[in-house]
Amino acid sequence: MFAPRTTPWPLVALFTAGYLAPYLLPTVVGRLDAGLPLSATQAGAVGSALLLSSAAAGFVLASRVERIGARALARVGLLLAVLGYGGAALTGSVPAVVFGAMVGGFGSGTATTVAATRIAAQRDPHRASALGLLAVSALAGTVYLTVPHLGAGHGQPLAAIALTALAVWPLTGRLPGPTAVPHTRRQREPLPHLRSGLLLAAAMPCWSLAQNALWGVSGRIGLTQAHLTEATVGVVFAAALGTGLLGVLGAGALGARFGRALPIGAGTAVIAGCIAVSASATGLASFAAGEIAWNTFYPVVLSYLIGLAASLDPRGRWAVLVGSASSLGTAAGPLTGSVLSAQAGFPVMGAVLAVGLLVVAVPMTAVALHTGGRPLLPGAVRRRGGTPAAVVAAATGTPTGAVPRVGAPEQPVVEIPVDAPAVPARAAYDTAGPRRAGAAPGAGAK
Template identity: 30%
Template structure:
C-alpha cells in the first residue's frame, strides 16, 4: 500500500465544508480589531472594558472548543456544525439590534459557544480525514488571507460608520452566505489514522500538552497585538478607516506567508519554520509598540500578517501529527482560541497600567516561552530539526 500523502475520496468537497466551518467559527476572532474599536465608539468604553467584552466571547469560544475536543469523534460533524451555526446566527443577529450593553455581552458569549463548536469541527475533520493536514491547514490560511481583503475593507468602513453594529452585521452576512457549504462537512464520525508518534505514548501526551501551551502563549501575544492594531494605528497617527485599509494590504501580503507554508510544507521539518516565524514576530512586536512612525507601523503590520498566515499551518499540523482522530487538532484549536480570548483582555490591562513599551516587553517574553515549548514538542514528536 502506498504511503504517499493523499486525501480521501471527495476531499475537495470535504475541505470546502471544513473551510466554511473554520471561517464562521473564527470570524469573531478575525474581526476583533473592529469589534474593539466599534465598542469603544458605540458605547464610549475604555480600552480595558472593550477588550474585556471581546475576550468574553472568545473565552466562550475557547471553552466550547475545549469541551468538544475529546467527544467530537462520537458525533456527526455535520449535525454539530448546523446546530452550532443556528446558535451563532441567532446571537449575531440580535447583537446588531440590541441597545443594552449587558444584553450584548450575553449575546456575544452565546455566539462564542456556537463559534467554538464550528472551529473545533473544522480542525478535527481535517486531522481525521486528510493524510496531509499541514497542507490543508495551509489552504485554510490562503482562504483567510483572500477573504480578509474584503472583510477588512468592509469592516473598516462599516465600523467607522455604524460602530459595533456595522461589524456585527458583516459577520451575520458572511455566516449566512457560507451556510450552504456546511452541507459538505462529513456526516460520519471522525476516524483514526496513522500518526507520526504513537498517540497513546508518553511522548505524544507530553508533546501534545507542550503544543497546546505553546500555541496558547503565541496566540495570546499575537491576538493582543492584533486586537489593538486600531489603537496602535491611532497612536501612530492613523485613523480606524485607514487601519482597515492597512489591514487589507497586510492580508494581501499575508498570501505570501500562507503560500510559502503550503509550498514548503514539512520538507525541512517544523522546527526551522517555527524558529523563523517566532524571531520575526518578536521584531514586529517591538516595531508596532515602540514606534509612532506611521510608515513603520504599516510595514510592521504587513509583516505581522505574513508571519501569522505562515505560522498556523505548522502549529496545527504539529498537533494533527500526534493523533489523527482529530482530538489533539481540536485541542490545539482550543488553545488557539484561548490565546485569542486572553489576548485583548491582557493587552487592555497591561497598556492601561504600564503603557505600550511595557506591553511590548511582556509580549516578547511570552513569545520566547512559546518558541521553546513548540520546539520541544517538535523534537518529542520525532520531527527532523
Template identity: 30%
Template sequence: MTPAPYTPSSVSSFVRQSWRLLVVAIASGGIGITMSVVSPYLVGAYIANRSQGGLALGESTAGALASFEMVATALAAIISASLVTRFRLSCLLIGAGGAIILVNAVSFYGDMSSLWFLRPIAGAAAGIAVGVANAIIARSIDPDRLYGLSSTLGTAMSAFALLLTPYFTAWLGYSGVFLLLGVSAVMLTPIALLLPTHVDLLPPQAKLASPNFLSTSGLFVVATAVLLNLGDGSLYSFSELIGERSGLDKTEIGEVLAIAGLFGVLGALLAATLGSRLGRLAPFAVAVTLKAVGSLVVTTMISPSAFVAMQFLLTCTFYFSIVFLLGLSASIDPRGGLPAMTGGFILLGGSVGPVFGGAVVEHFGYPWFGIGVALCLAAAFACFVIADRLNRAVLVEKI
C-alpha cells in the first residue's frame, strides 16, 4: 500500500514523529558550533596574562588563532557535502565527536606552538558535525520545520554554553574553554546512536546518483548563503562600534547583544511554526527586506533606541531567513549534500564579513556600510529567487 503523502501538521505532532532526528541534529549542531559560540571568551583567554591562565598573546595573534579554527570549520562543512552521501551519518558524527574530545584533551595541556596545529583539527571535526546536522534535517519529512525547531533549541543551548564559559575561564584560563568543549562532546556524541537507520545510511542507488549540490540551483543556493551572511556577519562584527557611536557603553552593548541573541529564538520558532505552508519565497523576501531596512537604519540613525530596536530585528530575521534557505537546499538535495555545503558557506560568509565591513567603513563611512550590506542582501535575494524557480521547474518535470 502506498503511504499517504505528508501534509504539514502542528508543531507538537511533528515533534512526536521526528523527535529522534531533532535530538540528534541538535546534538550534532552543538558539537559543531560550540567553539564559534564561545570564541569571544577563548580570544580573551588567549590574550590574558599567564598568571590568569592565558598565553599573553597580542590581539591580532589571538584573533588569528581563533579565526584559523573557525575557517577550518567552514571549509570542513563544505567538504562534508561529499561525505554525508557516502558514509553513515552516525559514524561521521561519532568520528567527529571523538576527534574533538581527543584534540581538546591534548589542547588542555598544549602550548602556543601546539595550538596552531591542534585547533584547526578541532575546527575541521566541528565542520563535519555541522554538515551531519544539516544532512540529518534534510532527510526528514519536513526540513523547513525541523530546521526551525533545531535552531530554536540550539540557540537556547548556545546561550547556556555562554553562561557556563566565564566560570570555566575563571577557573582554568584558556584551558577551561577546551575542557568545556571536550566535556560537551563527551555528553553529545553518544546521542548519534539514536539516529534511525533509514536516515543514517542512504540506499545504494541514492549514493550512485549525481550530486545535486553541483546543479545550477545548488550553486545559486551557495551564492545566497555567502551573500546573506557576508552582510549579516559584517554588520554583527561592527555592532560594538555602532553601539558606541549611538551613545551606549560597552556594558550596555553587551547586554543588548545578549538579549537580542535570545530574541532570535523567536525568529526560528516562527519559521518552525510556518514550515513550508506559505512556501519559501514570500517569508524569505519579508525577512531580507526587513534586514535591509534594519541595516540602513542602524548605520545612519545615531540613536540608542534605534540601535536596540534594530539589533532585535536583525537577529530575529537572521534565524528566520536561514531556516528557509536551508529548507530550499534540502528540497534541491534531500540526501543532505547541499544542506551540508550550505551550512559551510554560511560560516564562510560570516568569517569574511568583518574584512568586508572594515574596508567599507574605513574608506566610505557607516552610511555607505549600511548601503553595502543592503546591496549584499538584495543580491542574496536575487540568487534565492533563481534557485527557487529552478528547483520548482525540476519538481514539475518529476511529476
C-alpha cells in the first residue's frame, strides 16, 4: 500500500513567510506614501526595490540549497526578514526604511527559494503549493482587516511580515541539513526541458508585472478613484483574499483533472478582464467586483504555474529560476503601475495591462500543452498513449515496490556479457535426456 500523503507544514509555513510581503504590497506602498515624505511614484519604487531584492535572492541561491542546507538557509532568510522589516517598521528615516525593506526582501526571497526547492521534491508539488497559497491568503486577509484599526503609519504591515518570519523560525528545525552533491553529478545533470523552461521563465516576468502593477496601486484606486475609506478598502481586500482561498481550494481539489493548459490559458484571460474592470472602478460595487473576481482567479492560475515549473525538474531548479524570474516582474510591477497611472490614468493602465496578459498567455499555454503529453520527471516510464506507467500503476493500486516513484532517478542499463557458448536445445536433449536438459545454461526458469 502507498504511504499516506503527509502535509509538509514546515514548507507551507516557510512559503507563507516568503510570499507575505508581495501579498501585502498595496498596504505597504500606500502607507509609505501616506506616512513618509514620499510621492506615490517614490513609494512604488520602494516596493519595487523590496521585490527586486527578493528576486535577487532566488537567482543567487537557486543552485545552492542542497549544498548549504534547507534548514540553515531558511533560518538566515527568516533572520534577515525579521531584522529588515522590523527595523524599517521602527524608524521614520526614509533611507533606513528603504535599506530595511531591501534586507527584508532578500530574506523573503531566501525563504521562498528554500520553500520552492523543497516543494518541487514533494510527490505532489501542486498540492503543497496550493496549501502555501491558501495559508498566505488567509494570513494576508487577516492583516488587511486588522491594520486599519491599529493607527496610521508605515510600520504596521512591515511589523506583521517580521512577526510572521519570527513565528515560522521554530518550524525550520524539521527541514533537512546540507546534502553532499558531487561535482561530477552537478556537471552531468543539466537543466531538463531547456526550451520549455526558458520560454516559461521569459513569460513569467510579464505575467507577474501585469498582476502587481495593478496590485501595487489598488489601494490608491479605491481611495482616490472609487472614493472609499481605508477601512472599506481593507474590507474589500480581505473579502477578495477570502474568495481567493476558495479558488485555491478548488484548484487543489481539481488538481490535474483538466490538465494545466486550460487553467493557465483561460484563467489568464479571465484575469485580464478583471484587471480592466478593477482599474476602471468609480464606486464600491465595481471596485469590489473587479478585485474579488481577480483575487479569486489569480492564486488558481499561480498554483498551476508553480506546479508546471516544479514538474520540469524534480530537483526544483526550474521552480526557483521561474519563481525568481517572476519576482523580477513582481518587482517592476508597483513602479510600472505608478508610472502608467500617473501618465495615463488608472483605466488606460488597466487596458494596457489586460492586453499584455492576453499576449503572454499564449506562450505559457504552449508550454503547458507541450509538456502535458509526456512524462515530465525522470523515472516515469512512458506507455503507449503518453501516460507514465508509474502513474497508471499508482492509480490501480499496484504495490509501491513494483513501480519506481515518480521523480525517482533512472536506473542505468548495464550490459551483462555471457561468455559461455550457446548449446542447441535439441543437442542437449539428445545427449543428456529430458531430465538433464533442465540443467542446461538458461534453463530452469518456469
